[in-house]
Amino acid sequence: MFEQTIELLDLPKGRPAQGRILAELNEAHDVLRGEVWVELTGRPAPRNALVEAEAFSAEGGGHVQIRPLKDAGGRKVVTAWDQKGHFLEWSIDLPAAGRYPLLLRYHATDKVTRRLLLNGADLGPIAFLATRGSGADREHWDEVTFMDCEGKPFQLQRGRQTIHLENVDAHALDVDYLGFGR
Numbered sequence: 017m018f019e020q021t022i023e024l025l026d027l028p029k030g031r032p033a034q035g036r037i038l039a040e041l042n043e044a045h046d047v048l049r050g051e052v053w054v055e056l057t058g059r060p061a062p063r064n065a066l067v068e069a070e071a072f073s074a075e076g077g078g079h080v081q082i083r084p085l086k087d088a089g090g091r092k093v094v095t096a097w098d099q100k101g102h103f104l105e106w107s108i109d110l111p112a113a114g115r116y117p118l119l120l121r122y123h124a125t126d127k128v129t130r131r132l133l134l135n136g137a138d139l140g141p142i143a144f145l146a147t148r149g150s151g152a153d154r155e156h157w158d159e160v161t162f163m164d165c166e167g168k169p170f171q172l173q174r175g176r177q178t179i180h181l182e183n184v185d186a187h188a189l190d191v192d193y194l195g196f197g198r
């Protein structure tokens with residue numbers, strides 16, 4: 017396991033970007049190559065379409081814990097969401113109708129599945145890849161976006177939205193915030 021931060025230069029600003037990052041590891045007698053596909057939204061999520069995970073509006077089937085994240089200026093996260101059938105629900109007001117990806121900042125030590133209901137519609141399971149580390153540091157957290165079953169952002173009306181996520185695999189998912197990106 018290794019981590020390397022690189023700076024991406026000359027990418028279009030304010031627009032989505034997709035591409036590959038190639039990596040070469042030069043050993044004494046070998047060169048190991050790997051690649052990863054990346055997608056950048058190009059625009060930060062609108063602040064008014066995000067909700068802190070700890071500000072959930074409903075909970076059932078268990079009780080999460082809320083704890084502060086180290087060195088994060090008082091930022092809090094939801095943890096101990098590791099029982100099957102335990103669900104959380106959040107309400108978010110969207111200022112305008114449109115197409116939005118679901119966005120979530122999380123930490124997980126294993127691959128995790130949650131059942132998603134959006135405004136009461138059962139959209140089935142969504143999967144989260146494992147992130148790094150224990151979740152104690154900011155670098156252990158990743159932001160991920162989800163699209164609808166056609167690979168497009170969700171078509172949503174203006175006003176109150178309800179996001180419902182249910183634990184279906186008894187794996188833990190720690191969440192910082194969630195909502196809708198651009």
Ligand SMILES: [Ca+2]
Nearest residue numbers: 068069092192
């Ligand atoms: Ca939070």
